[in-house]
Amino acid sequence: MTAAPDSLKQRLYETVLASPGDREAITGLLAGSRVTLDYQGLRRALSGLQPALASTTAPVGILANRSVEACTCVLACFLAGVPFVPLNPGFPAHRLERIAQLAGIGHVLHERTHASLAGLLGVPTTDASAQVQQASDDQFDTLFSGTDTVDRLAYQMFTSGSTGDPKGVPISAGNLSAYVSGITDLIRFYPGERFSQTFDLSFDLAMHDIFVCFASGGTLAVATDMNLLMPGAFIDKERLDVWFSVPMLATIANRAAALHAEKHRLRLALFCGEALAMDTAITFDRAFVREQGELWNLYGPTEATIALTARNIGEVAADLSVAPIGTPFGHSRVALQQDNGDVLPDPAAGAEGELLLGGPQVFTGYQPPVEKQVFIDHQGMRYYRSGDWVHWDGHEMHYVGRIDQQVKVRGYRIELGEIEATFRRIYGVEAAAAVAVTRADTVHICLAYQDADEVTDLTLLANELPDYMLPHATRRMDELPLNANGKVDRKVLAGLPWFNES
């Protein structure tokens, strides 16, 4: 194992230790009540959580979301060198049990309110709310000193898998270090700035919120559900400087932009997780970002650690409808693979192909392993096949679409095949096919199934799939429509009257 010379661990340790004790570190819900911890309070909280991690070598589940507990547990695990697995308390218990099993979780840290859910996971549990609330000694400097290694597991995320089982993506300390160095070299973040935390913990973009903020000596403002419904009010009330969210939150904020005149504005807005429409970006920029501020579009799958290409959209041509995804930052590399199999690390202007991702942010493979080959080796570089089809215009990349059945809802990746497989298994229908239909700025999952009988109760499906994966509309058909190749014709399905059209 090699030690990382400029490791994230060292940078976090030094920043958290050296930040003034009275500077605000984190503000958000703790055991359901709004609290603010300054840096001394943060060091105490981390000291309070450390004993629960001292005896653990197996990954620790963090059953918490958008809270002081969630963020401090992530930080404590990382600093203690213990791998963690975010467990979204909003997911069905059945799915959490499966994730805990697949990840080999040996201990669960949980928000107090989720004690009984934690108990279902069959491993020892710790009430993280209590550890943070009762923490009184600041032993941060001794408890968390020591070096880190680059190839140890930092965290494991679970995403939708087309076979019907969640797919585990292990990210190493080296992957995460490479991301944080890369993004903070590209974009400046300043000590004392106030950062948003809008992402669910089970979404890897939340790792940006936590690690970039604390590596910069910033203040993290954790959004409540209500804050996410009124993003403009959140920006104003928390005097935010740095914003990071899925584009959907910009759409929501823009609808209330008229209420935001004369209010506090951001220095920096970052978006990632799904395609960013230029009109959404421009409206958000005018209403919520300072005149000298910046707005960036980031791109990257969980497998390549948070994001690995970026574009400052300040100078983007006004005639584009979707923001470009830009070029790689840090030490990341990209290439295109064309239809004929050719790999182009240096494509000519106008080339299109599947985007291949290489460099220190790319993971080493799913855990447990999957059958599908997701890597391709070319000229000494190992690339991850992103499944995204892009256009290279000679200067930068533009997202064109997916090459498979993956769709995004509120930034969450969904394999339509997982919904279909789960639906077929639960209801025993002959065949099922799901499509994504966009209406009124929202992606809706619509599922058609072939069976003699109508499925009327979707409760069983809701017991297994997170709510963002549940179909908005279902339709029984005598036969699913097929195309000339004998495959389900998804274009025909997408064109069916799923809603009561106006």
Next chain:
Amino acid sequence: MSQRTETICQVVEQALKQAAQTDTLSAPVTADSQMNSPREWDSLAFVSVFLAVSQHFGIEVEEDDAIHFTSIAGINEFLDEAL
């Protein structure tokens, strides 16, 4: 149902139809309605409801008032204070 509750339901129903670009909702808006029920009352439609109700009743709203706008009952209570 009181006259005002009935009016709120109508205003909310209209706002939801407009936001979702639909003629009929998956379920009618009643005194018991809240966010996600009917399901067209989602995070994108939330602001539409907030703005439509305040406009209809001619009240100045602050973004902080939004917390009351997640259910018909909540809107009713808010209007008790505001009107």
